[in-house]
Each structure stands twice: as C-alpha cells, then as structure tokens.
Amino acid sequence: MKFEDLIKEVKFEVEFGGVKLAPAIVQDADKGDVLMMAWMNEEALRRTHECGEMVFWSRSRKEYWHKGDTSGNVMTVVEWAADCDSDALLFKVRMKGPQVACHTGARSCFFKTCDK
Template identity: 85%
Template sequence: MNFEEILSEVKFEVKFGDEMLAPAIVQDADKHDVLMLAWMNQEALRRTVECGEMVFWSRSRKEYWHKGDTSGNVMTVVEWAADCDSDALLFKVRMHGPQVACHTGARSCFFKKCEK
C-alpha cells in the first residue's frame, strides 16, 4: 500500500503548522517511556510510513534525517496517531541497536529532571 492509500484510510488529515512542520513525539511501544520529540513535514511522514522507520526533518540542518543511519539506533514504527487537533503526531516504536534515542547518548532525550 502506498502513502496516498494509507492516508486515505486514516481518519484525519495532519495539519502541518508553521514552516509546514508538525511535532512528532516518539514513545517506546513496550516500555512506554517517551524517547524524543522531533519535527516532520509531509515528506518525512511519507518516508516514515512507506519504510516503517522514523524519518524526521532537521530544522537546523535543513535535511531529512533517517533515525539510525549513522548511530545504528533504528526506530521501527509499531503504530502512530495524531492528537485531537491533528497537529501533533505520536509514534510508538521499537528500537534496534544500542537502545539510545538521544544524541547525547542517553536512552531518552527527557533525562533532565526538574525539582518540585
């Protein structure tokens, strides 16, 4: 099934905001921890859906970023959904490789704990 067929079966249309981007939250499908937040445009979403692995748009480098190409930390999509406004995406993934999502070497990008 190609991207257009997949999107025609989805019950929502993704609303890409400023700069035609939508936030993509990535969560471990089994452990349920939030791994990272990155950005997607329509082409990154198409590539992700078609290959079944996470592809993002790098705002700083202005290029597509297939997670794991250089690090080996590939994220395979298990399922995905949009929020109630269809302007943010949630991807549940299984990581392959070192189990590291963050460029700092941490499992999750959300490791900075805040005091109450």
C-alpha cells in the same frame, strides 16, 4: 484509518525556514517511556510510512534524517496517531541497536528532570 485519509487531516502548521512542520513525539512501544520529539513535514511522514522506520526533518541541517542511519539506533514504527487537533503526532516504536534515542548518548532526550 488508512494512511492516505489520516495524512490529509494532519496539520503541518509550524513554519521554520519555509518548511511547514508538525511535532512528532516518539515513545517506546513496550516500556512506554517518551524517547524524543522531533519535527516532520509531510514528506518525512510519507517516508516513515513507506519504510516503517522513523524519518524526520532536520531544521538545522535542512534535510531528511532517517533515525539510525549513522548511529545504528533505528526506530521501527509499531503504530502512530495524530492528536485530536491533528497538529501533533505520536509514534510508538521499537528500537534496534544500542537503545539510545538522544544524540547525547542518553536513552531518552528527556533526562533533565525538575524537582517538584
């Protein structure tokens, strides 16, 4: 599906500070592990598409956040998809740099595990 067609289907439904957002799940394209979840608005999705690297909307800073600009942990998009309801996004990426997705220094933001 072409970008312009798919972006028309995406539902940016979560409103935070007057900005409509959709959750963006980021997964390693080769290893399959989930690296992080962040928020995107339509402009962040356009910027990601144009530059081929992950760009998010920071709810706390209220600005666009090009992943890796300060950390060096750039995420290059391999492919992306919207879920069946078009209200969540999944990005498969390859990381450049130290292979760290989380601001804590962990590879993945999902390191707080719970026993069964």
